[in-house]
Amino acid sequence: MxxxxxxxxxxxxxxxxxxxxxxxxxxxxxxxxxxxxxxxxxxxxxxxxxxxxxxxxxxxxxxxxxxxxxxxxxxxxxxxxxxxxxxxxxxxxxxxxxxxxxxxxxxxxxxxxxxxxxxxxxxxxxxIVGDNGRRLLAFGKFAGRAGMIDFLHGLGQRYLSLGYSTPFLSLGASYMYSSLAAAKAAVISVGEEISTLGLPSGICPLVFIFTGSGNVSLGAQEIFKLLPHTFVEPSRLPELFGKAKDQHGGASKRIFQVYGCVVTSEDMVEHKDPTKGFDKADYYTHPEHYNPVFHKKIAPYASVIVNCMYWEQRFPRLLSTQQIQDLVRKGCPLVGISDITCDIGGSLEFVNRTTSIDSSFFRYDPLSDSYHDDLEGNGLVCQAVDTLPTEFAKEAxxxxxxxxxxxxxxxxxxxxxxxxxxxxxxxxxxxxxxxxxxYEYIPRMRKSDSEDVSDNLAKGHSNKKKHNLLVSLSGHLFDQFLINEALDIIEAAGGSFHLVKCQVGQSTEALSFSELEVGADDSAVLDQIIDSLTSLANASENNRDQISGINRISLRIGKVQETATQKGPGTKGTSSVLIIGAGRVCRPAAELLASFGSPSHQMQKTCMETDFEWQNDIRVLVASLYLKDAEEVIEGIPNAEAVQLDVSDHKSLCKCISQVEIVISLLPASCHVMVANACIELKKHLVTASYIDDSMSKLDEKAKGAGITILGEMGLDPGIDHMMAMKMINHAHVRKGKIKSFTSYCGGLPSPAAANNPLAYKFSWSPAGAIRAGRNPAIYLFNGKTVQVDGDSLYDSAEKFRIADLPAFALECLPNRNSLVYGDIYGIGKEASTIFRGTLRYEGMA
Missing domain, CATH: 3.40.50.720 (NAD(P)-binding Rossmann-like Domain)
Structure with missing residues (x-):
């Protein structure tokens, strides 16, 4: 059967x-x-x-x-x-x-x-992934939860061997509890004891560093938060350490909380060029452009490092063996490592072995570079268990x-x-x-991997081709099957490839890396292959992951050439945005941008049910002359930060802009030029909420030279209405017609039921600005005659406007600024006797 x-x-x-x-x-x-x-x-x-x-x-x-x-x-x-x-x-x-x-x-x-x-x-x-490319079946949070509990259990034993009795000593390993709830209750009990009796000052400040912000890190933080705690920003660690040391003097003094700090790649490396800031997309594509700084800026203040972030060999290590040896010689407070990623010999070079659930720790002594199975003596206690989720087998x-x-x-x-x-x-x-x-790429990868490249090179027949180049591919090569496309390109052109290196991401969030030696007998064929691979990397709409904004695939040739997607800021998908100005428009903009990196309410529910790792990659900075205004704007918005900024201070302005990929200026129109010049200087894109005036138009060539986009207001007016107008005008011109009269009306009218105030109007932007707009002078062409209206007379010039199919609507029309310029813009200046653009309002607004 x-x-x-x-x-x-x-x-x-x-x-x-x-x-x-x-x-x-x-x-x-x-x-x-x-x-x-x-x-x-x-x-x-x-x-x-x-x-x-x-x-x-x-x-x-x-x-x-x-x-x-x-x-x-x-x-x-x-x-x-x-x-x-x-x-x-x-x-x-x-x-x-x-x-x-x-x-x-x-x-x-x-x-x-x-x-x-x-x-x-x-x-x-x-x-098995969802529509957003995220895994549906994963155990990340359970690994983080179990790993954190197990480490706290070991931490109690370690401190006892160092001469300190702590509440952690009463905590068992995760598998010793009948349920996750029971284990959490035990951690809460430890927290209550810390709150009541405190921790010895000799081990404080007790600082836990969490690397990464995915599900593993969130699970570990979930357990940590059951203790009396305070989270601090990485930049505040030196300050925290200094204050705590001053306050904790005295052997008998007790401390009643622990500290947590979450660090990401931005805190672990810095660009080799001191004039450039951290750029996530550039870092993933060109990690060789960055130097490690975790050992300088973070590790000297860490008591415990909880490593929850995947690492590949092409990236700088979190801590090398030499770095940890130097730190210990200088007297750093590090007590232990919980490597929940269990990345042996990886980001933590000295973590060179796995541990088991029933024997979770080994001890590494950096000063003697020696390893021990007990928790007594000098050194760090290290945990690296690769089966953590099964400790909560029932819930998992x-x-x-x-x-x-x-x-x-x-x-x-x-x-x-x-x-x-x-x-x-x-x-x-x-x-x-x-x-x-x-998955047809698998046998090709296996065949390429069947011989060691060094043997091939020793035999003197590297790929047996006359022309060869080293091609590095990184991105979502395997989880989105892009490796198939890359190998198809090589083979279809008649080329060959040999796999030199391959680092595969252990989750859909982690990028993979393959280094191929690509060969061809004809240099033109090799050029064709490289051009095709470059086109694959440059695919405009599909080159970026929808969630993270990072290249789905990126390319390096011979470790020298760079593709267009790697060079400048003209790429899709940003990781940080600066909004300048904290007026009424600012908060909706900040909320919208933050929502691009955060799940909706329904998706939050799905994330909880499926253990998704949702990566919030859009960081929003709101800058205002008055810090309090910016802080009020971002209140309750995740991943948003308030900063104080005076745009007339060019140095401060450039410092803020250098941290982001896109700048949104919500300042008065007169301020846009100084922001635009700074964006051009730093090659950052700029969006404004204002019309493009003459002063901004003059920056067109400079912006193009910098490879950036400067985008003015492009909503209904002057966006959609211009496009609709040009569609009709072009259609008429194609049919050999001429435009005799052009009139266009727009206006943000509330529904009649909502027009319930004396102005019969609702403000979605600055009320003062809307009122001032009613004093703008206007000029238009009517039946061949130019009509000018002074700003003081604008409301007096309003005329009744009725829609035949909607006679109940009592509307009036005001001329909208300078209509004459659209004769040239629309190409109808020599044929139209009427060119009028107006704004509709409910009758009586004036």
Missing amino acids: PMLGNGVVGILSESVNKWERRAPLTPSHCARLLHSGRDKSGVARIVVQPSTKRIHHDVLYEDVGCQISEDLSECGLVLGIKQPKLEMILPDRAYAFFSHTHKAQRENMPLLDKILAERVSLYDYEL SQHFGDILLEFIGSLSSTVDFTELPSHLRRACIAHGGALTTF
Whole structure:
């Protein structure tokens, strides 16, 4: 009988690690599937392999109608968390688990070979993503929670060995608690003891540094916040350390809180060019342009480093072995490292081994460069456990199954993966003994990786081509399948490639990096390949990730050339915006910009349910002459910061502008020129809320030379109405017609029900500005005669205006500034006898 799509689901007993107690579906999930009936759930039966260590006992599965059996031969779909043993894989089935194969990871290629040999359909949880490209099935927060609790548990023991009794000593490891709630209650109890009895001054200020702002970091911070705490900005660490040392003098003094500090890449590196600030897009594309500064600016003030951020070899390390040795010699207060990323030999070079749940720590002594298994003696205690989420197996399984449940029906009842929804098709690595289209790059990567490049070079036949270049690709190469496009370009042109280096991101948020030696026998062919790869990197609309704004793929040639996307600020997707001016328009602008990097209310709910890692990458700076005004504007807006700025101070203005990618000037029109000149000088884009006047128009060539955009007001007026006007005028001209009369009306009218004040008008911008606009002089052409209206007489010149189909609307029209200039702009100056642009208001506004 055919297995695929038969509606019978199997659940594996986990065999890879003794601590793996999670399950892809809990008994309650199974009950929901079985009791719904196959017509609704797509599941007819569930067979569960027996396990004596799974968090949910076999009898609980049996009670809800599951069959307990080692034999999964009748199952068309088999679910697990980790990969099964190779001999357990049955032919012609569908399997779903974390396979770690889609990036051609060498250690897991035997698994992929077995999958292909047995004609298995392989679905990888890591590849099931939402419309925004974020993973739906992940355990990041649970890793952060468990890692933080475990470290606090070890911290108590470490301090005791140093001669300090602390409340942390009473805290157990995460797995010792029956639930996450129980573990949190224990942390809260520790916090209450700190609040009541305090911490010894000799270990204070106790400062926890959290790297990164993803789910892992958020999970760790969630536990930290259960303690009495204060978060400080990285720039305030020296000040905090100095004040605390002054205040904490005296061996008997007790301190009643701990401190936290969240740092990101911007705090860890600085540009080698002192005239340039940190630019996230540039950093991801050109990390070699930056020097590490974490060891200078952050680490000297850290008691504990909680490392939650993925790292690749092309980036500077967080701390090298030499740097930590120098810091310890200088007497830094660092006590320990919690490397929740478990990136061995990575961003923390001296963390050279993993630890286990039941033996979570080792001790590294920087002064003797030695490693020890105990917590006694000199040095730092280090934690690097790679199976942390399973410590909260019950909650992690519930969280995971809640999301997986919606996919089970499709996976269990579908024979042909091409009939699946798109997000599941993209998660299918292999089907029917072959790799699916998305993953056809894997054998090419494997073939390239089969020989060591140094051996190739030693043989003197690098790529066996006459012309070769080193091409570095970075970005979303694997999770968005862009590596396929890159390799297709090389092979289609008749070139060859050899994989020199490959660093693969361990999450969809982390970028991947591949260095290829690309070769061709003809230099023109090689040039064609490079041009095509450059076009791929420069794809205007698709080159940026929708959430982060970072290049989905970027390119470097021979470590010398730079692509256009890497050179200047003329790229899409900014990470920081400066708004100058704190008037009425400012807050809606700041809220809107912040919302681009933050989830909606519904998405917040989805994030909580699915454990999304939502990265808020848009930082909004609001600058005002009076700091209080800026602070009032940003109150309650996430990722926004208030700064004091006098735009007439060119040095201060340039300092603010250098920190951002885009400047929005909401100042009076007369101030835009000085802001524009600074933006041109620093090559930063500028948006204003004003018409483009003569003084701004004169900057056109300078702005083009700097490669920046200066955008004036482009809303209804003078945006949409101009485009509609030109569409009609061009249409008439194409048909050999002439424009005899042009009249255009606009106006921000409230609905009649809302026109409930004496002015019958609502202000969306400065009321003073709107009133002043009523004193602007006007000039227009009417029946061949030029009509001028003084500003003092503008309201007196208003004329009644009626719409035939809407006779109840009592409107009046005011001439709008200088209409004559549009004769030249629209190309109708020599043919139209009337050129009039007016503003509509409810009758009686004047």
